[in-house]
Amino acid sequence: MLAALPVAEPDPLWALINAFRQDRRADKIDLVVGVYRDASGQTPVMQAVQEAEANLASAAVSKSYRALSGNLAFNDGMSRLLLGEGAEALDRQCTIQTVGGTGALRILADFIAFASPQATIWNTNPGYVNHRPIMTAAGLNVRTFRWQENEAGLDLDAVVADLREARAGDVVLLHGCCHNPTGIDPAPEQWRRLAMLCKDKGLIPLIDMAYQGFGDGTEADAAGLRHFAGQIDTVLVAASCSKNMGLYCERTGAAMVIAPDRDMLANIRATLERITRANYSMPPEHGAAIAAHLFESPEMWLSELETSRRRVAEIRHGLAEALVRCSAPEKFQALRRQKGMFSLLPLDQRQMSRLREDFGVYGTANGRINIAGLLPRDIERLAEALRVVSCAPPLVYAARATA
Numbered sequence: 001m002l003a004a005l006p007v008a009e010p011d012p013l014w015a016l017i018n019a020f021r022q023d024r025r026a027d028k029i030d031l032v033v034g035v036y037r038d039a040s041g042q043t044p045v046m047q048a049v050q051e052a053e054a055n056l057a058s059a060a061v062s063k064s065y066r067a068l069s070g071n072l073a074f075n076d077g078m079s080r081l082l083l084g085e086g087a088e089a090l091d092r093q094c095t096i097q098t099v100g101g102t103g104a105l106r107i108l109a110d111f112i113a114f115a116s117p118q119a120t121i122w123n124t125n126p127g128y129v130n131h132r133p134i135m136t137a138a139g140l141n142v143r144t145f146r147w148q149e150n151e152a153g154l155d156l157d158a159v160v161a162d163l164r165e166a167r168a169g170d171v172v173l174l175h176g177c178c179h180n181p182t183g184i185d186p187a188p189e190q191w192r193r194l195a196m197l198c199k200d201k202g203l204i205p206l207i208d209m210a211y212q213g214f215g216d217g218t219e220a221d222a223a224g225l226r227h228f229a230g231q232i233d234t235v236l237v238a239a240s241c242s243k244n245m246g247l248y249c250e251r252t253g254a255a256m257v258i259a260p261d262r263d264m265l266a267n268i269r270a271t272l273e274r275i276t277r278a279n280y281s282m283p284p285e286h287g288a289a290i291a292a293h294l295f296e297s298p299e300m301w302l303s304e305l306e307t308s309r310r311r312v313a314e315i316r317h318g319l320a321e322a323l324v325r326c327s328a329p330e331k332f333q334a335l336r337r338q339k340g341m342f343s344l345l346p347l348d349q350r351q352m353s354r355l356r357e358d359f360g361v362y363g364t365a366n367g368r369i370n371i372a373g374l375l376p377r378d379i380e381r382l383a384e385a386l387r388v389v390s391c392a393p394p395l396v397y398a399a400r401a402t403a
């Protein structure tokens, strides 16, 4: 068996993370890892989370097995966070706790493969690096549609043109907010047009909500999803608590299926539980129990999340200003209007290598940088490095010029 094992390439993101760790330069800058960092470079445990953990420790609740759907209070809280208090769709949805947002995506991929194996998953291009592997691991066919900017923001004409070939029953994978890797989010009117497109063509939206609270706030960031839930009778949602609660390693997330009819919910739940049962039976309790505490009295958590959100927005603004000051090309100014933790730099693979080799600045090969990982003290240096790399002539001409 092992002799026939196909060679597996190391994960490119983790290869970069390891290269950064081995880099001995004191002034290196890590913009690869998708985690929030505060002004001192730490990824802190939120105060609200620490208090919830202290409560849980003193309550010493039994560690006996939980339900297959996970922590029920968590599931209830997540459905309200996503859909909003009093939403009509709350009555026709089923939410289960999952192993992070990744687990939610995989459970939903298996669910789609179970219910509709011929459905094509339409994925944004560029898109989140793990969407395609998750969908293909479940045996699903993946195609892409362009996700790019024009002067007005998201280029919706490109989306509509590329989805022309999508057939009724296909699934469109959208990012609820803070698109990873581009930071390009639809404007409210564009969400409406996207929902109309799905409705007219009979497409099923799968909305990946991994950054709720990091764009414009928890409510505003869910506006697109909530519009879809109000307009379309079948909607799938994958949600993560990794970023907005800082629960990265606790692997806490949720998968939601919104159905046209609440009579369908029992079978949907049974199907979701059948899928989790064959994977890991039930998800781990700790992160979900913390989140359930936060939902009970959310003030402190929401205020800390708002502080993080503002910091990311300030860093974004600060970088855009520094790029103006050092006369970097105008194309970098798109950073200013993009949302959330990530942006895709208008640089090619060679320029990204140069950034890494000459300046110790690590982003991914396709140009993604984690704005939330940038420290205020590094902003000017990063802006200058971007200017140099983007204005430098191609290496072949540079070599000739010095010959």
Ligand SMILES: Cc1ncc(COP(=O)(O)O)c(C=O)c1O
Residues within 6 Å of the ligand: 034, 099, 100, 101, 102, 103, 128, 175, 180, 208, 210, 240, 241, 242, 248, 251, 252, 253
């Ligand atoms: C768009 C998107 N979806 C899902 C995930 C996975 O989240 P989690 O770490 O909770 O598995 C991420 C994480 O970076 C993401 O960016």
